[in-house]
Amino acid sequence: MSKLGDAVASEWTKFWSVRATWLSLAASAVLMTAYSVMGGLVIARDGETGSVRSIAINGAFYMAQFPVIAVAALFVTSEYASGSIRSSLLWVPVRNRLLLAKATVLLPVLFVLGAVLAGLSMVVGGVLAGAHAIPVPAGQIVLTIAGMAAYFALLGVLCLGIGTALRSTAGTIVSVMVLLLMLPMLVGALGANALVDYFPGFAGVNGMLPEGEMNPIFHTPTVYAPWIGTLSCAAWSVAALVAGSVVLRKRDA
Known part of the structure:
Protein backbone atom coordinates (compact mmCIF):
# COMPACT_ATOMS: atom_id res chain seq x y z
CA MET A 1 0.00 0.00 0.00
CA SER A 2 1.26 3.49 -0.80
CA LYS A 3 2.10 5.95 1.95
CA LEU A 4 -0.96 7.99 1.03
CA GLY A 5 -2.98 4.80 1.11
CA ASP A 6 -1.74 4.07 4.63
CA ALA A 7 -2.71 7.58 5.72
CA VAL A 8 -6.17 7.27 4.16
CA ALA A 9 -6.72 3.90 5.85
CA SER A 10 -5.74 5.39 9.19
CA GLU A 11 -8.01 8.42 8.77
CA TRP A 12 -10.88 6.18 7.61
CA THR A 13 -10.59 4.13 10.79
CA LYS A 14 -10.44 7.25 12.97
CA PHE A 15 -13.43 8.79 11.19
CA TRP A 16 -15.72 5.82 11.80
CA SER A 17 -14.48 5.00 15.31
CA VAL A 18 -15.76 8.28 16.76
CA ARG A 19 -19.34 8.42 18.04
CA ALA A 20 -19.76 11.99 16.84
CA THR A 21 -19.46 10.80 13.23
CA TRP A 22 -22.39 8.42 13.52
CA LEU A 23 -24.48 10.90 15.48
CA SER A 24 -23.86 13.71 13.00
CA LEU A 25 -24.66 11.61 9.95
CA ALA A 26 -27.77 10.22 11.65
CA ALA A 27 -28.84 13.76 12.63
CA SER A 28 -28.49 14.89 9.03
CA ALA A 29 -30.74 12.04 7.87
CA VAL A 30 -33.32 12.65 10.61
CA LEU A 31 -33.48 16.39 9.95
CA MET A 32 -33.82 15.88 6.20
CA THR A 33 -36.54 13.27 6.64
CA ALA A 34 -38.44 15.41 9.13
CA TYR A 35 -38.35 18.40 6.79
CA SER A 36 -39.49 16.24 3.87
CA VAL A 37 -42.41 14.88 5.86
CA MET A 38 -43.42 18.37 6.87
CA GLY A 39 -43.02 19.71 3.32
CA GLY A 40 -45.07 16.91 1.78
CA LEU A 41 -47.85 17.24 4.35
CA VAL A 42 -48.03 21.01 3.87
CA ILE A 43 -48.45 20.62 0.12
CA ALA A 44 -51.17 18.01 0.61
CA ARG A 45 -52.94 20.08 3.27
CA ASP A 46 -52.95 23.30 1.29
CA GLY A 47 -54.18 21.56 -1.83
CA GLU A 48 -51.69 23.43 -4.02
CA THR A 49 -49.11 21.88 -6.29
CA GLY A 50 -45.54 21.83 -5.02
CA SER A 51 -42.13 20.62 -6.14
CA VAL A 52 -40.46 17.73 -4.36
CA ARG A 53 -37.13 19.08 -5.60
CA SER A 54 -37.79 22.31 -3.69
CA ILE A 55 -38.51 20.25 -0.57
CA ALA A 56 -35.19 18.44 -0.93
CA ILE A 57 -33.15 21.58 -1.61
CA ASN A 58 -34.74 23.52 1.26
CA GLY A 59 -34.27 20.56 3.58
CA ALA A 60 -30.60 20.32 2.69
CA PHE A 61 -29.90 24.03 3.10
CA TYR A 62 -31.96 24.72 6.22
CA MET A 63 -31.51 21.42 8.03
CA ALA A 64 -29.23 18.65 6.76
CA GLN A 65 -26.12 20.69 6.02
CA PHE A 66 -25.52 21.69 9.64
CA PRO A 67 -24.58 18.20 10.89
CA VAL A 68 -22.39 17.89 7.77
CA ILE A 69 -20.56 21.06 8.82
CA ALA A 70 -20.18 19.68 12.33
CA VAL A 71 -18.80 16.27 11.35
CA ALA A 72 -16.33 17.76 8.88
CA ALA A 73 -15.11 20.37 11.36
CA LEU A 74 -14.74 17.83 14.17
CA PHE A 75 -12.74 15.52 11.92
CA VAL A 76 -9.76 17.82 12.41
CA THR A 77 -10.54 20.17 15.31
CA SER A 78 -11.24 17.33 17.75
CA GLU A 79 -7.66 16.16 17.29
CA TYR A 80 -6.36 19.56 18.30
CA ALA A 81 -8.71 19.64 21.29
CA SER A 82 -7.61 16.21 22.53
CA GLY A 83 -3.95 16.59 21.58
CA SER A 84 -4.07 13.50 19.36
CA ILE A 85 -2.92 15.64 16.43
CA ARG A 86 0.63 15.04 17.70
CA SER A 87 0.25 11.30 17.12
CA SER A 88 -1.30 11.90 13.71
CA LEU A 89 1.61 14.09 12.64
CA LEU A 90 4.14 11.57 13.93
CA GLY A 114 -25.93 13.96 -0.15
CA ALA A 115 -27.11 11.66 -2.94
CA VAL A 116 -29.02 9.39 -0.57
CA LEU A 117 -30.67 12.24 1.32
CA ALA A 118 -31.69 14.01 -1.89
CA GLY A 119 -33.34 10.88 -3.25
CA LEU A 120 -34.93 10.02 0.08
CA SER A 121 -36.32 13.51 0.51
CA MET A 122 -37.94 13.59 -2.92
CA VAL A 123 -39.49 10.15 -2.41
CA VAL A 124 -40.86 10.97 1.05
CA GLY A 125 -42.10 14.41 0.02
CA GLY A 126 -43.66 13.04 -3.16
CA VAL A 127 -45.49 10.22 -1.41
CA LEU A 128 -46.98 12.54 1.21
CA ALA A 129 -47.84 15.30 -1.27
CA GLY A 130 -49.64 12.74 -3.44
CA ALA A 131 -51.41 14.11 -6.49
CA HIS A 132 -50.34 17.66 -5.60
CA ALA A 133 -46.66 16.92 -6.31
CA ILE A 134 -45.50 18.54 -9.54
CA PRO A 135 -44.17 15.93 -12.01
CA VAL A 136 -40.41 16.31 -12.40
CA PRO A 137 -38.42 15.05 -15.44
CA ALA A 138 -35.93 12.31 -14.64
CA GLY A 139 -33.03 14.48 -15.79
CA GLN A 140 -33.85 17.18 -13.25
CA ILE A 141 -34.14 14.60 -10.48
CA VAL A 142 -30.69 13.28 -11.36
CA LEU A 143 -29.35 16.84 -11.45
CA THR A 144 -30.67 17.58 -7.96
CA ILE A 145 -29.25 14.34 -6.56
CA ALA A 146 -25.84 14.87 -8.17
CA GLY A 147 -25.77 18.55 -7.23
CA MET A 148 -26.59 17.88 -3.60
CA ALA A 149 -24.03 15.09 -3.41
CA ALA A 150 -21.34 17.39 -4.79
CA TYR A 151 -22.37 20.24 -2.49
CA PHE A 152 -22.18 18.12 0.67
CA ALA A 153 -18.81 16.69 -0.35
CA LEU A 154 -17.30 20.08 -1.17
CA LEU A 155 -18.82 21.65 1.94
CA GLY A 156 -17.03 19.01 3.98
CA VAL A 157 -13.69 19.86 2.39
CA LEU A 158 -14.34 23.57 2.96
CA CYS A 159 -14.90 22.90 6.66
CA LEU A 160 -11.83 20.69 6.82
CA GLY A 161 -9.62 23.44 5.41
CA ILE A 162 -11.04 26.15 7.65
CA GLY A 163 -10.89 23.83 10.67
CA THR A 164 -7.23 23.08 10.03
CA ALA A 165 -6.47 26.79 9.84
CA LEU A 166 -8.47 27.80 12.93
CA ARG A 167 -8.06 24.64 15.09
CA SER A 168 -11.32 25.49 16.84
CA THR A 169 -14.64 23.69 16.42
CA ALA A 170 -16.72 26.69 17.41
CA GLY A 171 -14.61 29.08 15.34
CA THR A 172 -14.84 26.81 12.30
CA ILE A 173 -18.61 26.39 12.49
CA VAL A 174 -19.19 30.12 12.99
CA SER A 175 -16.81 31.01 10.14
CA VAL A 176 -18.52 28.60 7.75
CA MET A 177 -21.96 29.91 8.69
CA VAL A 178 -20.80 33.48 8.08
CA LEU A 179 -19.43 32.45 4.70
CA LEU A 180 -22.59 30.58 3.72
CA LEU A 181 -25.17 33.10 4.92
CA MET A 182 -24.10 36.37 6.54
CA LEU A 183 -21.34 37.47 4.17
CA PRO A 184 -23.41 36.98 0.97
CA MET A 185 -26.27 38.92 2.56
CA LEU A 186 -23.89 41.75 3.44
CA VAL A 187 -22.39 41.77 -0.06
CA GLY A 188 -25.88 41.84 -1.57
CA ALA A 189 -26.94 44.68 0.71
CA LEU A 190 -23.93 46.67 -0.47
CA GLY A 191 -25.15 46.32 -4.05
CA ALA A 192 -22.75 43.66 -5.33
CA ASN A 193 -25.54 41.25 -6.24
CA ALA A 194 -23.54 39.78 -9.12
CA LEU A 195 -21.08 38.30 -6.61
CA VAL A 196 -23.65 36.67 -4.34
CA ASP A 197 -24.30 33.69 -6.62
CA TYR A 198 -20.63 32.71 -6.40
CA PHE A 199 -20.48 32.28 -2.63
CA PRO A 200 -20.39 28.58 -1.70
CA GLY A 201 -23.91 28.29 -0.26
CA PHE A 202 -25.58 30.09 -3.14
CA ALA A 203 -23.42 28.33 -5.72
CA GLY A 204 -24.10 24.95 -4.16
CA VAL A 205 -27.86 25.37 -4.41
CA ASN A 206 -27.60 26.73 -7.94
CA GLY A 207 -25.63 23.59 -8.80
CA MET A 208 -28.77 21.54 -8.11
CA LEU A 209 -30.94 23.50 -10.58
CA PRO A 210 -31.13 24.04 -14.35
CA GLU A 211 -30.07 27.45 -15.58
CA GLY A 212 -32.88 30.01 -15.36
CA GLU A 213 -34.99 28.08 -12.84
CA MET A 214 -36.10 29.90 -9.71
CA ASN A 215 -33.90 29.14 -6.74
CA PRO A 216 -36.24 27.91 -3.93
CA ILE A 217 -33.95 29.24 -1.20
CA PHE A 218 -33.19 32.72 -2.47
CA HIS A 219 -36.15 33.20 -4.84
CA THR A 220 -34.01 34.44 -7.70
CA PRO A 221 -33.41 32.70 -11.04
CA THR A 222 -30.15 30.82 -11.45
CA VAL A 223 -27.84 32.83 -13.67
CA TYR A 224 -25.51 30.08 -14.87
CA ALA A 225 -25.34 26.38 -15.70
CA PRO A 226 -25.28 23.93 -12.75
CA TRP A 227 -21.66 22.94 -13.37
CA ILE A 228 -20.57 26.53 -12.78
CA GLY A 229 -22.19 26.49 -9.35
CA THR A 230 -20.43 23.25 -8.48
CA LEU A 231 -17.14 24.58 -9.84
CA SER A 232 -17.53 27.73 -7.70
CA CYS A 233 -18.02 25.54 -4.61
CA ALA A 234 -14.95 23.53 -5.56
CA ALA A 235 -12.87 26.70 -5.86
CA TRP A 236 -13.84 27.77 -2.33
CA SER A 237 -13.06 24.29 -0.99
CA VAL A 238 -9.65 24.16 -2.67
CA ALA A 239 -8.82 27.64 -1.38
CA ALA A 240 -9.78 26.61 2.16
CA LEU A 241 -7.72 23.44 1.89
CA VAL A 242 -4.69 25.40 0.66
CA ALA A 243 -5.08 27.88 3.54
CA GLY A 244 -5.30 25.00 6.00
CA SER A 245 -2.23 23.39 4.47
CA VAL A 246 -0.20 26.58 4.75
CA VAL A 247 -1.13 27.02 8.43
CA LEU A 248 -0.48 23.35 9.16
CA ARG A 249 3.01 23.45 7.65
CA LYS A 250 3.96 26.73 9.37
CA ARG A 251 2.61 26.02 12.84
CA ASP A 252 3.32 22.30 12.98
CA ALA A 253 6.58 22.19 11.05
Whole structure:
Protein backbone atom coordinates (compact mmCIF):
# COMPACT_ATOMS: atom_id res chain seq x y z
CA MET A 1 0.00 0.00 0.00
CA SER A 2 1.26 3.49 -0.80
CA LYS A 3 2.10 5.95 1.95
CA LEU A 4 -0.96 7.99 1.03
CA GLY A 5 -2.98 4.80 1.11
CA ASP A 6 -1.74 4.07 4.63
CA ALA A 7 -2.71 7.58 5.72
CA VAL A 8 -6.17 7.27 4.16
CA ALA A 9 -6.72 3.90 5.85
CA SER A 10 -5.74 5.39 9.19
CA GLU A 11 -8.01 8.42 8.77
CA TRP A 12 -10.88 6.18 7.61
CA THR A 13 -10.59 4.13 10.79
CA LYS A 14 -10.44 7.25 12.97
CA PHE A 15 -13.43 8.79 11.19
CA TRP A 16 -15.72 5.82 11.80
CA SER A 17 -14.48 5.00 15.31
CA VAL A 18 -15.76 8.28 16.76
CA ARG A 19 -19.34 8.42 18.04
CA ALA A 20 -19.76 11.99 16.84
CA THR A 21 -19.46 10.80 13.23
CA TRP A 22 -22.39 8.42 13.52
CA LEU A 23 -24.48 10.90 15.48
CA SER A 24 -23.86 13.71 13.00
CA LEU A 25 -24.66 11.61 9.95
CA ALA A 26 -27.77 10.22 11.65
CA ALA A 27 -28.84 13.76 12.63
CA SER A 28 -28.49 14.89 9.03
CA ALA A 29 -30.74 12.04 7.87
CA VAL A 30 -33.32 12.65 10.61
CA LEU A 31 -33.48 16.39 9.95
CA MET A 32 -33.82 15.88 6.20
CA THR A 33 -36.54 13.27 6.64
CA ALA A 34 -38.44 15.41 9.13
CA TYR A 35 -38.35 18.40 6.79
CA SER A 36 -39.49 16.24 3.87
CA VAL A 37 -42.41 14.88 5.86
CA MET A 38 -43.42 18.37 6.87
CA GLY A 39 -43.02 19.71 3.32
CA GLY A 40 -45.07 16.91 1.78
CA LEU A 41 -47.85 17.24 4.35
CA VAL A 42 -48.03 21.01 3.87
CA ILE A 43 -48.45 20.62 0.12
CA ALA A 44 -51.17 18.01 0.61
CA ARG A 45 -52.94 20.08 3.27
CA ASP A 46 -52.95 23.30 1.29
CA GLY A 47 -54.18 21.56 -1.83
CA GLU A 48 -51.69 23.43 -4.02
CA THR A 49 -49.11 21.88 -6.29
CA GLY A 50 -45.54 21.83 -5.02
CA SER A 51 -42.13 20.62 -6.14
CA VAL A 52 -40.46 17.73 -4.36
CA ARG A 53 -37.13 19.08 -5.60
CA SER A 54 -37.79 22.31 -3.69
CA ILE A 55 -38.51 20.25 -0.57
CA ALA A 56 -35.19 18.44 -0.93
CA ILE A 57 -33.15 21.58 -1.61
CA ASN A 58 -34.74 23.52 1.26
CA GLY A 59 -34.27 20.56 3.58
CA ALA A 60 -30.60 20.32 2.69
CA PHE A 61 -29.90 24.03 3.10
CA TYR A 62 -31.96 24.72 6.22
CA MET A 63 -31.51 21.42 8.03
CA ALA A 64 -29.23 18.65 6.76
CA GLN A 65 -26.12 20.69 6.02
CA PHE A 66 -25.52 21.69 9.64
CA PRO A 67 -24.58 18.20 10.89
CA VAL A 68 -22.39 17.89 7.77
CA ILE A 69 -20.56 21.06 8.82
CA ALA A 70 -20.18 19.68 12.33
CA VAL A 71 -18.80 16.27 11.35
CA ALA A 72 -16.33 17.76 8.88
CA ALA A 73 -15.11 20.37 11.36
CA LEU A 74 -14.74 17.83 14.17
CA PHE A 75 -12.74 15.52 11.92
CA VAL A 76 -9.76 17.82 12.41
CA THR A 77 -10.54 20.17 15.31
CA SER A 78 -11.24 17.33 17.75
CA GLU A 79 -7.66 16.16 17.29
CA TYR A 80 -6.36 19.56 18.30
CA ALA A 81 -8.71 19.64 21.29
CA SER A 82 -7.61 16.21 22.53
CA GLY A 83 -3.95 16.59 21.58
CA SER A 84 -4.07 13.50 19.36
CA ILE A 85 -2.92 15.64 16.43
CA ARG A 86 0.63 15.04 17.70
CA SER A 87 0.25 11.30 17.12
CA SER A 88 -1.30 11.90 13.71
CA LEU A 89 1.61 14.09 12.64
CA LEU A 90 4.14 11.57 13.93
CA TRP A 91 2.41 8.83 11.95
CA VAL A 92 2.09 11.01 8.83
CA PRO A 93 4.97 13.51 9.02
CA VAL A 94 4.24 14.98 5.58
CA ARG A 95 1.65 17.62 6.52
CA ASN A 96 -0.02 17.90 3.12
CA ARG A 97 -0.43 14.13 2.97
CA LEU A 98 -2.32 14.12 6.26
CA LEU A 99 -4.71 16.81 5.05
CA LEU A 100 -5.17 15.08 1.69
CA ALA A 101 -5.93 11.80 3.48
CA LYS A 102 -8.65 13.46 5.55
CA ALA A 103 -10.15 15.06 2.44
CA THR A 104 -10.05 11.70 0.65
CA VAL A 105 -12.12 10.18 3.45
CA LEU A 106 -14.64 13.02 3.65
CA LEU A 107 -15.35 13.40 -0.07
CA PRO A 108 -16.91 9.99 -0.85
CA VAL A 109 -18.75 9.71 2.47
CA LEU A 110 -20.44 13.08 2.17
CA PHE A 111 -21.04 12.63 -1.57
CA VAL A 112 -22.98 9.43 -0.89
CA LEU A 113 -24.79 11.07 2.03
CA GLY A 114 -25.93 13.96 -0.15
CA ALA A 115 -27.11 11.66 -2.94
CA VAL A 116 -29.02 9.39 -0.57
CA LEU A 117 -30.67 12.24 1.32
CA ALA A 118 -31.69 14.01 -1.89
CA GLY A 119 -33.34 10.88 -3.25
CA LEU A 120 -34.93 10.02 0.08
CA SER A 121 -36.32 13.51 0.51
CA MET A 122 -37.94 13.59 -2.92
CA VAL A 123 -39.49 10.15 -2.41
CA VAL A 124 -40.86 10.97 1.05
CA GLY A 125 -42.10 14.41 0.02
CA GLY A 126 -43.66 13.04 -3.16
CA VAL A 127 -45.49 10.22 -1.41
CA LEU A 128 -46.98 12.54 1.21
CA ALA A 129 -47.84 15.30 -1.27
CA GLY A 130 -49.64 12.74 -3.44
CA ALA A 131 -51.41 14.11 -6.49
CA HIS A 132 -50.34 17.66 -5.60
CA ALA A 133 -46.66 16.92 -6.31
CA ILE A 134 -45.50 18.54 -9.54
CA PRO A 135 -44.17 15.93 -12.01
CA VAL A 136 -40.41 16.31 -12.40
CA PRO A 137 -38.42 15.05 -15.44
CA ALA A 138 -35.93 12.31 -14.64
CA GLY A 139 -33.03 14.48 -15.79
CA GLN A 140 -33.85 17.18 -13.25
CA ILE A 141 -34.14 14.60 -10.48
CA VAL A 142 -30.69 13.28 -11.36
CA LEU A 143 -29.35 16.84 -11.45
CA THR A 144 -30.67 17.58 -7.96
CA ILE A 145 -29.25 14.34 -6.56
CA ALA A 146 -25.84 14.87 -8.17
CA GLY A 147 -25.77 18.55 -7.23
CA MET A 148 -26.59 17.88 -3.60
CA ALA A 149 -24.03 15.09 -3.41
CA ALA A 150 -21.34 17.39 -4.79
CA TYR A 151 -22.37 20.24 -2.49
CA PHE A 152 -22.18 18.12 0.67
CA ALA A 153 -18.81 16.69 -0.35
CA LEU A 154 -17.30 20.08 -1.17
CA LEU A 155 -18.82 21.65 1.94
CA GLY A 156 -17.03 19.01 3.98
CA VAL A 157 -13.69 19.86 2.39
CA LEU A 158 -14.34 23.57 2.96
CA CYS A 159 -14.90 22.90 6.66
CA LEU A 160 -11.83 20.69 6.82
CA GLY A 161 -9.62 23.44 5.41
CA ILE A 162 -11.04 26.15 7.65
CA GLY A 163 -10.89 23.83 10.67
CA THR A 164 -7.23 23.08 10.03
CA ALA A 165 -6.47 26.79 9.84
CA LEU A 166 -8.47 27.80 12.93
CA ARG A 167 -8.06 24.64 15.09
CA SER A 168 -11.32 25.49 16.84
CA THR A 169 -14.64 23.69 16.42
CA ALA A 170 -16.72 26.69 17.41
CA GLY A 171 -14.61 29.08 15.34
CA THR A 172 -14.84 26.81 12.30
CA ILE A 173 -18.61 26.39 12.49
CA VAL A 174 -19.19 30.12 12.99
CA SER A 175 -16.81 31.01 10.14
CA VAL A 176 -18.52 28.60 7.75
CA MET A 177 -21.96 29.91 8.69
CA VAL A 178 -20.80 33.48 8.08
CA LEU A 179 -19.43 32.45 4.70
CA LEU A 180 -22.59 30.58 3.72
CA LEU A 181 -25.17 33.10 4.92
CA MET A 182 -24.10 36.37 6.54
CA LEU A 183 -21.34 37.47 4.17
CA PRO A 184 -23.41 36.98 0.97
CA MET A 185 -26.27 38.92 2.56
CA LEU A 186 -23.89 41.75 3.44
CA VAL A 187 -22.39 41.77 -0.06
CA GLY A 188 -25.88 41.84 -1.57
CA ALA A 189 -26.94 44.68 0.71
CA LEU A 190 -23.93 46.67 -0.47
CA GLY A 191 -25.15 46.32 -4.05
CA ALA A 192 -22.75 43.66 -5.33
CA ASN A 193 -25.54 41.25 -6.24
CA ALA A 194 -23.54 39.78 -9.12
CA LEU A 195 -21.08 38.30 -6.61
CA VAL A 196 -23.65 36.67 -4.34
CA ASP A 197 -24.30 33.69 -6.62
CA TYR A 198 -20.63 32.71 -6.40
CA PHE A 199 -20.48 32.28 -2.63
CA PRO A 200 -20.39 28.58 -1.70
CA GLY A 201 -23.91 28.29 -0.26
CA PHE A 202 -25.58 30.09 -3.14
CA ALA A 203 -23.42 28.33 -5.72
CA GLY A 204 -24.10 24.95 -4.16
CA VAL A 205 -27.86 25.37 -4.41
CA ASN A 206 -27.60 26.73 -7.94
CA GLY A 207 -25.63 23.59 -8.80
CA MET A 208 -28.77 21.54 -8.11
CA LEU A 209 -30.94 23.50 -10.58
CA PRO A 210 -31.13 24.04 -14.35
CA GLU A 211 -30.07 27.45 -15.58
CA GLY A 212 -32.88 30.01 -15.36
CA GLU A 213 -34.99 28.08 -12.84
CA MET A 214 -36.10 29.90 -9.71
CA ASN A 215 -33.90 29.14 -6.74
CA PRO A 216 -36.24 27.91 -3.93
CA ILE A 217 -33.95 29.24 -1.20
CA PHE A 218 -33.19 32.72 -2.47
CA HIS A 219 -36.15 33.20 -4.84
CA THR A 220 -34.01 34.44 -7.70
CA PRO A 221 -33.41 32.70 -11.04
CA THR A 222 -30.15 30.82 -11.45
CA VAL A 223 -27.84 32.83 -13.67
CA TYR A 224 -25.51 30.08 -14.87
CA ALA A 225 -25.34 26.38 -15.70
CA PRO A 226 -25.28 23.93 -12.75
CA TRP A 227 -21.66 22.94 -13.37
CA ILE A 228 -20.57 26.53 -12.78
CA GLY A 229 -22.19 26.49 -9.35
CA THR A 230 -20.43 23.25 -8.48
CA LEU A 231 -17.14 24.58 -9.84
CA SER A 232 -17.53 27.73 -7.70
CA CYS A 233 -18.02 25.54 -4.61
CA ALA A 234 -14.95 23.53 -5.56
CA ALA A 235 -12.87 26.70 -5.86
CA TRP A 236 -13.84 27.77 -2.33
CA SER A 237 -13.06 24.29 -0.99
CA VAL A 238 -9.65 24.16 -2.67
CA ALA A 239 -8.82 27.64 -1.38
CA ALA A 240 -9.78 26.61 2.16
CA LEU A 241 -7.72 23.44 1.89
CA VAL A 242 -4.69 25.40 0.66
CA ALA A 243 -5.08 27.88 3.54
CA GLY A 244 -5.30 25.00 6.00
CA SER A 245 -2.23 23.39 4.47
CA VAL A 246 -0.20 26.58 4.75
CA VAL A 247 -1.13 27.02 8.43
CA LEU A 248 -0.48 23.35 9.16
CA ARG A 249 3.01 23.45 7.65
CA LYS A 250 3.96 26.73 9.37
CA ARG A 251 2.61 26.02 12.84
CA ASP A 252 3.32 22.30 12.98
CA ALA A 253 6.58 22.19 11.05
